[in-house]
Amino acid sequence: MSRSRPASRGSLVLVLAALTMLGPFTIDTIFPAFQAMAADLRVEKLAMQQTVSVYMVAFAITSLFHGSVSDALGRKPVIMTGCVLYALASVLCAVSTSMAMLLAARALQGLVAGAGMIVARTAIRDLYDGSEAQRFMSHVSLVFAIAPAVAPVVGGWLLGWGSWQTIFWVLAAYGALLVLLAGVFLPETHPAERRVPFRPGPLLQSIARTARHTGVQRLSGAITCNFAALFLYIASAPAIINDHLHLGAQDFGVLFIPLVACMMVGSFLAGRLAGRTRAPLIVLTGLGVSLLGAAFGIAYHLAGGVAGLPWTIVPAAAAGFGVSLALPILTIELLDLRPDARGSVSSYQAFLTTLVNAAVAGVVSPLVSGSLLVLGIVAAGFTAAALALWAWEFRVTGRPAQGDRSVVVDPLPGPAFPRRREDDSRPG
DSSP states (O other): OOOOOOSOHHHHHHHHHHHHTHHHHHHHTTGGGHHHHHHHHTOOGGGGHHHHHHHHHHHHHHHHHHHHHHHHHOHHHHHHHHHHHHHHHHHHHHTOOSHHHHHHHHHHHHHHHHHHHHHHHHHHHHHOOHHHHHHHHHHHHHHHHHHHHHHHHHHHHHHHHSOHHHHHHHHHHHHHHHHHHHHHHOOOOSOGGGOOOOOHHHHHHHHHHHHHOHHHHHHHHHHHHHHHHHHHHHHTHHIIIIIISOOOGGGTHHHHHHHHHHHHHHHHHHHHHTTTSOHHHHHHHHHHHHHHHHHHHHHHHHTTOOSOTTTTTHHHHHHHHHHHHHHHHHHHHHHTSSGGGHHHHHHHHHHHHHHHHHHIIIIIHHHHTTOHHHHHHHHHHHHHHHHHHHHHHHHHHOOOTTSOTTOOOOOTTSOSSOOOOTTOOOOO
């Protein structure tokens, strides 16, 4: 059973997908411009990594609150306000004349960019149940997954067409476009009767309760580790393209076009398999393909293989396929752990994922990207951790009666999946 929704499903997919890609797209579009920005702002190339770390730390901090505030005020006001402020922050980035000014503007971008992505995912679960929710989430998860992969390609094109400032002017225009799209096509999916009081105390208590929920911890950790394996390849793209493959700023498509293609296939399969194949099998397949891709890269380099096409691309492409296949189901399962506070759950997961990805971009990638062998080992470790956390949650909660969480068991206003105790504090 699905909930009241706008007449045009296509327009809703378009708006929610566009909102979802805002956060990750903002991170990676500037990768090809690092050298030009460093020269123009008179800083070392390594210092440009700070523009990513500052953005992601700010994103992580406020991501704890976007969803919770939307539980109180409604989804649409939070999304609209975030997009307006994002457009203004992008303008400040474009007119920055010093590294300090650019970092401050990037921090402001991070503070508001999460509103669209986090609240959009929550709106999907407000509207749809069961296998229909899984199919819809697969479409939007595809965009979320491919955005950081496509972004460097787009950034390279924009840099070839203009300057590094052009990238930020385009991001500002994108934020303004989102305001228009959300205003016209996005319905309010969280009516007043379901909202929680807008008081700091209850909101903070909801966040704290979510953070203590062991099921939320496990599934958020699984999503985070699963995506971290892919993000490690994305964050290491400059090293892979420039240092290992000895290609230029206009050649990022060599890595990202196959990566995006595999993500599209994974997302397509996730949607097609919804309601037809047991959800645990889909998740296991996605994580397994990611592990196999990393294992291939490790074996190839242990055997003395040198960096080159297509072998260097295989592990990243496999990670892309695995993430896009498993992410929709993991996200839906996570949101249904606390159906009364989906915004808080979405916020917590985004906080954890962004915090880990900030460490991946700012610490892990610079340390390991000099060796494709070490890069593959660390990526495999992330995926193995995701598999372990998901298996732990699956073991603790047990198999649903139909062996598939996409089965609808109750209509509005409760969750679409079998309930679990929302105050679950079992040690696992």
